[in-house]
Amino acid sequence: MDNNRTSTVPIVPQRYRLPFFMLVSCFALWGLLNNMTDNLVPAFSKIFMINASESAGVQISFYGAYAVLAIFASILLEEFSYKAGVLIGLGLYMIGALCYIPAAIGQSFDIYLAAIFVLAGGLSILETTCNPFVLSMGAQETSVRRLNFAQAFNPIGSLTGIFLAKYFILAHLNDADMDTRKAMDPEQLNAIVSDELFWVCVPYVGLVAIAAVIWFFFCRYQSDDKNVPTRENTQPLSSKLGRLGLCIALILIPFLFQYYSSFEFSMVQQILIMMIGPIAFLLIMPDYRCQLMKLVKLPRYFCGVAAQFFYVGVQIAVWTWTIKYIMSVFPGMQEAAASNYYIFSIILFIVCRAITTAL
Template sequence: MGTKATTITPELSAEVYQTKQDKVVSSAILLPFILITCCFALWGFANDITNPMVAAFQKIFMTGATEATWVQVAFYGGYGAMAIPAALFIRRFSYKAGILVGLALYAIGGLLFIPASGIGEFFPFLIAYFVITCGLSFLETTANPYILSMGSEATATRRLNLAQAFNPIGSLIGMFTASQFILAQLDERSKAERALLSAEQFDAVKSSDLSIISQPYIIIAVVIAIIFISIALLKMPEQKQVAVDDASVGGIFKRLVANKRYREGVIAQVFYVGAQIMCWTFIIHYGTEVFMGEGMSEKDAQILSQQYNIVAMIIFCLSRFICTFLMKFINPGRLLMILAFCGILLSAGTIFIGERTGIYCLVAISACMSLMFPTIYGIALQKIQGDDAKFAAAGLIMAIVGGTFLPMLQASVIDNWSAASISAVEASFALPLICFVIIAIFGYRTYKVHNV
C-alpha cells in the first residue's frame, strides 16, 4: 500500500501542475494579455471603418467601383509589404518592440489624413491607408504569435480565439463610426447630381466630405498614442527562445515550405481574407441596389446597407465566442469545414435568391466566417516555435493580400457583368463562394490528413 501511494502521489501532483499550466490565460500576465488584446480591437476598427470607404470615395471622386477599390489594394497591400520586415525586426528585438513599432506606424498613418484632406486628391489617402496597414502588419505579425506564446500549447488556439474575439468589437465600433459619423454626414447628392455642379461647388462639397472622412482617423491616432505609452511603460512577458538546428533565414524558410499543413494554411488564409473583405465591402453595393429598387434614395440605401453590415458584425462577434466554446468539444478542422460548407450555401442564396432574402443570406455568412481566421492561423502554426513561428506568422499575415486582388476582381465583375438573368452585384458573390470551397477542403484535410 505504501509503495503504491508513493508511486501515485507524484503523478497526481504533475497532473495538478499541468492543469494549472493549461489555463487559457494565467493571472500573472493578465494585464499584458489585455493590452495586447486591445491591439486586436484596434486593427478591427481600422479594417471596418475602411471597408465602407470604397463606396464613399467612389462618389466623392466620381470613380467606378474598380478604381475606388484601390482603397482596399493600398490598405491590404501594406500587410504584404511589411510582414517579412516585421518578422525580421521582432527576431532581432522582441515582441514588445514589434507592437510599439506597429502602433507608431498606425498613428502616423491616421495623422496623414490631415494633409491628404487638405490636398483633396485620391492618391494621398491611398498613401495614408498604406502606412496604417504597414503598422497593422507589424501588429498582427507580432500580436498573434505573442498571444499563442502566453501559456500552454494545449490552450494556444483557444487563447488566440479569445483574443481574436475582441477584434470584431473594434470592427463594430469602426462600422458604427463609418455609418453614423461618416456616411450619414456626407453630402447627400448622388454621383449624377454632383456631375451637374459647377467646379467651385463640386470642390466645396468634396472638401467637406473629405474632412468628414478624415476626422475619425485623426481621433484614433490619439487613442493609439495612449495604448503605445501604456505598453511602453509596462513590463511585458519575455518571448520564449527555442533552439533549432539551423537558425538562418534560409533554414527557417526551408522548414516552413516543407511543412505541408502550414503551406495549405497560408493558401486557405489568402482565400478566407478575400472572402471576408468581399462580403463586408460589397454588402454596401448589394444592399444599395436592393433598397434603391424598393424606391429609396442612394444615400438612405447606403446608410441602411451599412446598418445591415453592423448586424453582420454583431453576429460575427457573438459567433466567435460561441465557436471558441464549441472548440472544446469539436475538432477545429471539422468545425472549420462545417462552417465553410454553410458559407457555400449562404453565398449561393446571395447570388440566386437576391432581394431582401439575399441580404439576409449575406449577413448570415458572417456567422460562418467568425472562427476562420484564428483557427486557420492556429492550425497552421501548431508545433512551430521560436524564430520559425515569427516567420510563419509573417507568412500568414502576408496572406492578407487576399484582401487586395480578390475584392478588385469582384469590383471588375460588378463593372463589366452584362448577363440579364442576375445582376452584376449578385454575380460577383460567386467569388466568395469559391473561397469557402477552398477553406472547406483545408478544414477536411486538417483532421483527416494532418490529424490536427
C-alpha cells in the same frame, strides 16, 4: 497533456494581465480599422466621383501593405522583440492616420491611398506581433485558449468600426449623386467635399489618442519573460540592425524602381513588385532560407496558407462590396442606410465565431 494541471493553470497570469489587456485592445483596434476601411470604398467613390474599380484602390493599398510588410514584421520580431514590433506597428498606424489630414486638405485620393498603405503597414506589423506575444504571456498549456480569447475581441472591434463609419463617415455624405455633383458650381462642390473628407478624418485621427496610450505603455513596459525571439539575446545589435537595414533596402529598391521608371504599373502590379524585396531577403539569408524551406515542406502549413489566402480574399471581397450591392438592389438607398445590412452580417459573424471558439 495533464487535464487537471491545465484546469489549474491561469489563462493569463497576474503579472501579465495589464499588458495582456493592452494587447487585447490592439486586437480590437485592427479589427475596427479593417472594417471601417471597407466603408471608405463606397464613400470615396461618391466623394471623388470615381468608378468602382478605382475606389477599390483603397483595399489594394490596405491589404497590399500586409502583403509587403508582414514578412518584414516577422523578421523584425526575430531580430529584436515583440515590444519593438508593437511600438513600430502602432507608430506607423499613427503616422498613416495623421496623413489623412493633408489628404483631406488637398482633397487628394492619391495621398489617401499612400496614407492607407502606411496605416495598414503598421497594422500588419502589429497583427504579426500581437499573436505570438499573446501566446508567450503564460504557460504553453493555455496558450491556445489565451489566443482564442484575445482574438474574440477582433470582431467586436469590427462591429465598432462599422458603427463609427456609419455615423461619422457615411451619415455625413451628401445625398447628391455623381451626375448632380458634376453639374454643381465648383465652389459648392468644394465645400461639400471638404465637409465629407473632414468627417472621414474624424474617426481615424481620433483613434490616434487610444493608440498613443498603448504606445506609451509598451514604451515603458519591461518584460521578464524568457519566451521571446531567441535571436534577441544571441546576436550583437550591429548585426541585427544591419540585417534589418538590408531588408528595408530590399523593400525600397522595387518602390524606387517603380517611382522613377517610365513604365506604367497598375496598383496590383506595384504591390507584387514590392513583395519581391522581403522574399529576396528570406532567400539571401541562409538561416531564414532554411526556415522557409522547412515550412514549405510541411503539407499542413502550406495548405493552411492557401486556405487563409482564399478565405481572406472572399471575406474582404464580400464585405467591401456589401454596401454597393445593397444600394443596387434597393435603388435610392443611401450609404448610411445600406450599412445596416453590413452591421447585421458582422453581428452574425460575431455570434458564429463565439460558438466556434467555445467549441
